[in-house]
């Protein structure tokens with residue numbers, strides 16, 4: 085005997101039923117065959133919906149019933165030749181009349197019992213199985229339709245009836261002993277109690293029906309035909325990269341299904357496991373795929389973990405109190421109380437201090453649990469031995485499942501560090517002594533992220549997906565996008581990093597795409613994006629709650645710098661080209677650094693000093709390896725270098741500054757560069773990174789700019805500089821006469837920092853600095869006489885973008 089079960093989507097319409105019929109025809113001659121079917125996909129929900137509508141006194145139920153009837157009549161017409169249709173059509177009509185009678189009664193009484201719900205729900209499978217039976221007959225596959233209610237006997241626990249195996253097995257054995265058929269068609273999900281009243285086996289219960297028959301008849305195999313090619317490493321609706329598991333043990337399959345792998349209804353495994361009957365999960369839509377074989381062992385799987393599952397809508401109950409320690413009986417009473425209320429306990433943890441017992445239950449039962457437990461422990465609560473029951477809702481469970489975890493130490497370490505790195509807070513943990521399942525209770529809104537994080541950790545050895553949110557797509561930002569695009573394949577091949585830009589914004593527009601924005605056409609896409617609103621941008625990042633997220637700030641905006649804290653709070657790394665945060669008041673800077681450390685993410689701003697030059701990275705490496713900075717001397721303004729390298733008294737100073745601005749070497753307001761303020765910010769950042777608590781006010785600025793140039797608009801500034809041409813010429817001539825060059829130098833030594841224009845001797849490291857070069861000299865405990873020198877282009881969009889890019893890679897590789 086072989087038992088085949090086809091689920092709702094496999095029988096959802098004529099086209100799919102034809103696929104199923106082809107599969108049955110193909111394998112029915114191998115052995116006697118039982119086919120168990122679900123209702124046409126969605127019917128059970130539609131039936132409940134109709135009867136609930138009726139019970140609310142809403143006569144819309146009639147419309148809903150009509151739709152159900154129409155759908156089944158259409159299926160008959162599509163599937164069965166006209167000549168054979170009439171008996172099937174009248175069967176459908178008869179059942180639909182019965183449905184209507186029941187709903188009319190419910191409508192009048194406005195009362196709906198579980199018993200009536202079960203009666204209503206049973207019609208889905210009764211209809212589908214008889215239609216398909218007729219279809220098979222019409223293509224020459226003679227078969228016997230069996231009303232499962234005659235053979236499966238349950239208690240009267242409607243909607244979740246429990247099978248009485250003694251009677252059921254006997255009835256099934258008797259029936260099949262006398263039947264001469266070789267193909268049987270049976271409705272799943274439905275059964276009857278000892279009085280013959282219709283019951284159902286719980287939502288998804290057709291799998292269970294099939295298992296009951298397979299076990300009773302010692303079938304050679306139970307095949308579950310569904311809409312996916314097997315049991316997968318995670319719910320494919322949550323994890324796009326979930327993979328089919330070729331083989332799992334019964335126990336693993338049970339754990340996975342109990343923890344939400346809907347593909348097999350959890351109680352299904354038990355009856356077949358007892359008889360050692362293999363279960364094969366296969367796809368009606370790709371019958372050629374291998375599927376998943378569920379057997380005694382899981383030999384074919386390589387890793388220690390077989391799958392990741394989750395259950396939503398969990399509430400955590402905590403019974404706490406100092407009066408509990410060492411006194412037996414508290415947990416017994418707690419569980420008894422919950423059992424009396426028919427509340428199923430999904431997860432249990434107890435701290436070894438015995439101060440608290442924590443249980444996870446279905447969210448919907450939380451209020452009933454609270455009332456019952458508080459009543460049961462009334463005396464202890466009044467005498468202060470325990471606290472009233474603490475209830476937390478809005479939670480979920482994620483579970484890592486695998487038989488082989490037992491022999492692989494480190495699985496839980498890996499699991500919790502992956503969750504932690506992504507800012508997912510774990511409320512409770514449970515690991516059974518079987519070591520087959522490690523479960524964590526987390527906030528409901530983190531489920532999708534958690535399942536993906538864990539899936540990546542345990543199954544995706546191929547690459548790590550990084551989700552980038554980018555603000556600022558001007559000069560530097562657009563170069564960055566081009567570099568990301570160009571390096572895409574390299575990163576995937578060599579670093580196994582798959583970076584996708586899932587959000588971008590400029591000051592006007594913002595754009596999101598969960599699958600990654602197409603970088604070939606981002607300018608048009610962004611132009612058609614929604615209006616930029618920074619608050620919404622941040623909220624979207626937070627609610628999307630993607631794993632491995634990075635926020636890159638390529639703006640010069642103060643407002644954007646202000647949101648860093650809320651980004652880091654969510655365990656999202658920040659890469660900033662924007663200097664405002666790192667040069668803001670020390671407490672703010674320090675707070676961000678601490679927050680990043682606490683949340684185990686990065687706050688990187690290498691391009692704040694020297695654009696793409698590895699200045700801050702080098703400084704950090706020196707400190708990490710135990711060196712100490714004694715002095716920093718640097719030329720840090722690409723703008724001022726450009727200006728002094730090009731100014732020789734022929735063109736006016738103002739014209740040279742203008743040229744620098746036009747070539748993109750200045751801040752939007754060039755006075756930030758000319759005043760030395762930009763250099764002050766940079767030396768301050770270097771001093772801070774060296775461990776100094778320094779503010780802008782602590783830095784001495786020997787400015788060469790006359791006061792008159794620094795007020796008013798940018799236009800005023802150029803006009804004022806023209807008027808001061810003699811002043812600038814004077815400075816230049818003086819240096820020239822002495823055979824020296826002018827450089828704007830920053831210096832940090834003995835806790836003090838200063839910036840100013842200096843005349844540089846030809847022997848000095850700074851003398852040969854051309855174009856927009858920057859140079860930094862680090863004097864340290866190890867580099868005493870000869871400093872460590874970092875020199876190269878310190879401005880420009882391309883090199884700055886590459887510095888941001890390098891920071892992104894650094895942040896991605898934690």
Ligand code: ADP
Nearest residue numbers: 091092093310311314315316318319345346347
């Ligand atoms: P059927 O109607 O055939 O009984 P179900 O809808 O009950 O099918 O179960 C199949 C669905 O289960 C799949 O379409 C898939 O979306 C979902 N699912 C959830 N978790 C898993 C998992 N780990 N592996 C495979 N499918 C899963």
Ligand code: ASP
Nearest residue numbers: 122128273287288289290
């Ligand atoms: N039709 C029932 C349900 O939708 C049983 C099943 O499909 O397994 O829950």
Ligand code: MG
Nearest residue numbers: 091288346347
């Ligand atoms: Mg199912």
